[in-house]
Amino acid sequence: MKATNIADPNYFHKVVDCQWACPAHTPVPDYIRLIAEERYTEAYMLNWDSNVFPGILGRTCDRPCEPACRRVRTEEKPVAICRLKRVAADHKGDISAYMPRVPKKKNGKRICLMGAGPASLAVARDLLPFGYEIDMFDRDPAGGGMMRSQIPAFRLPADVLEEEVDLILDMGVNAHFGYEITSMKQMLDMDYDAYFVGTGAPRGRDLDLPGRQEVDDHISIGIDWLSSVAFGHTSSISGKVIVMGGGNTAMDCCRTSKRLGAERVTVVVRSAFDVMKASEWEKEDAMSEGIPIINNRPPKEFLHDNGKLTGIVFECVKPIPDGKGRYRYEPTGEPDVVMECDHVLMAIGQENHCPWVERDAGIEFDKWDCPILDEDTLQSSHPKVFFGGDSALGPENIIWASAHAHKAAISIHLMCQGKDIKQDRPPEGVNLISQKMGIHQWSYDAEHDASKRFIVPHANKRKALDNIKIEVELGFDARLGLKEAQRCLNCDVQTVFTEKLCIECDACVDICPMDCITFTDNAEEGELRAALTAPAENDEQDLYVSESLTTGRVMVKDEDVCLHCGLCAERCPTHAWDMQKSVIHVPQLGSYATR
């Protein structure tokens, strides 16, 4: 194998699995260390800088970082990264001194943001410090988009939401709420310097089955219903409720129904339990509230008595694994089942849908009715119009909206400054900073903490089910937060190897608790992976290969299960190994981390 190029920012970035998996590339170990030092405000700001909504995400994020956490591979459960983010948000102090300053004198460029959800808000935050004038339009009476309308208050309290939304609006956004956009052409006529479409995926899917039209009064589309609950138009639901669908919206619908007075709530899913789209913990929370989830039941027909819904007919199927990790479904041969119900909440998916964009406005759409975008710039075929969040690539989650927003803000800024939005984008970078402070002193806590993942305390269940506004998860208190923070392996403190210093004494090989390091003859990657002290079977994790050493051998380190405990550097007599913190520069306008 060729020697690893550690100057490539992606090499060490990939080693920080959580940061690599995060769409916004939040520097996770860095903020966890700040929490461990009880520097909550700084931890919060580091988050705010890259993902914009730490308090909201600390409660609602889909957590792509957690399955990626190295701890899953070395032990079992990942660090509770998401809940630690919340710890930073819950315990932070006054952040006003850290906020970027917004110039009074504007730079003369006007930007139109459509939608007031996470994507638009994040674009506004990135652009405002550069003197842009920002107009934001949304049909809802308040900002926040789906964070306000679709996430129930027992998961995301209103004050948390409002604090983070207002933080951005107060930077000087000209908000036009209650403004229903009906025509893109009309907006383009307003002659802004750039447009950003962040209107989300606001159309919930429906199901056209026999009887659907007749029972229309008894069927609600999940996200619309949640929204009417959020804005106080709906405050109760009665009788037997069936929620159809297996995603997070379905979980929110069933738990909200339970709180609004439903006599019985059941979730029915057409597919198997383990392939449901809902996050593991959302399913757990719903079930622990006594809501049954019934799987492998595709619906066939709505039954009614003169327009009054009486029940739904479901087919019984069973999942057959296809060997590729997916299922196909076969009828079990059992007779169809009828489930009685008075109300149905349909949560079977959403679409990004922009009926208000005229198809001759210069913005091209593909055959799935999604805008055609440049992946790097998020620019549509209309040079002034950019898309981000769910409206760009279909329903994802809030953290993706932040990531898109950073990209789009760079594009808008470059365009407004007359630069090339593709060629002139700022590059990614990496800085490596030695953590050695003395002979046996490291500036990070190298000791491995073998604790199991700590459990987040929940509110009293009876009380929580009585009131939709009572937050179910209480979050870690400071003490539990500190304990959980200790579980982080500090994967951003990298093992950096300098060939010319190595005397091949094997000290690092002997001490490494995880058998990551091998000195061996060089070979092709496959051969090398099999020849290491411990086999390197996880192909997704890179091998760190050195240049040729004095004996002609090479040093090969399998990054897979390295604990970043620093023992290799500690036992190295010549300082050929060093522990160096990698600071990854993810391109972002005016980033706090790189300022």
Added chain:
Amino acid sequence: MTYVVKPRVRHPLLPINELGLTRRDYEGAVSTLCAGCGHDSVSAAIVQACAELALPPHKFAKVSGIGCSSKTPSYFLSHSHGFNAVHGRMPSVATGANLANRELYCIGVSGDGDSASIGIGQFAHIVRRRINMLYIVDNNGTYGLTKGQFSATNDKGSTSKKGVPNLYEPIDLVSMALQIGASFVARSFSGDKRQLVPLIQAGLVHKGFAFIDVISPCVAFNNHNGSTKSYDYVRDHSERLVSADYIAAGEEITVDYESGSLEDVAMPDGSTLRLRKLEEDYDPRDRVQALTHVQRAAEAGEVVTGLLYVDPDAADCHDALGTPAAPLNSLDESALCPGAAALEGVNAQLQ
């Protein structure tokens, strides 16, 4: 001295031996020797060898004297018996331990100071008594613990860290062992575990006195350009004479095609030592030839490594003394106190 505690977590795919243990279960405390010390690699090699042989750690007696080398039994096999003896007196303790309990695997770790200076008398006599043990000398040619004076194994003409040459002839423990009766003699290098681990395995199962002289560089005081016991010097001047692969009893003996002529030696426990001779007419069972070869190589400034001599059928001290077949602590009253008739028999012999 390392303060970071070595985590107990292990690689999920680390091999588990027949006892259900991984290599990590054979480790000891984290070393307090200087970072990069060759002795730590020797400890790691012992750990690996014992784990691969699936020997029960509680069936070991590890003994040592004084010096950097003699600290190392703390750093391997933490679940075994150990005795840290007076300087140079490890052989007496080892002799006693082995005579009392012949079922224990006895590993002695000593250094060039402990065995070639203060303890040379004890060394000579444990060799000639052929105590059934593995005796390892971590040989770095220097008194590291007292900051780098020449030891008795330091080659004449090699220099100290500050450039002062050594004036005296070295004691070669390998030649001594060959001359006075060791039935297994090897030399290796701490930086070459592929050679060292099988040698340790063979030495452990060998019946009789097995001696391995391991050149183990002292990174702090004797790893410089004027040294003949530095990592670089040994790598440049070592001649691998006979390599030995340990093949456990019942394990399939596979054919390989590397150069050198092969000879399989049956060991008393049913295992096999596969010797690969890189010099066609070298016979590792010929003691005199081994002695000559080692001496000639030393004259040429070469370091001969590998299994230099083995006599798998040699008698050990227990054979010579006709001791009971079981450990002394397992003998019951009737064996220890055979009665008046037996006493009369003994007395009759003496009249």
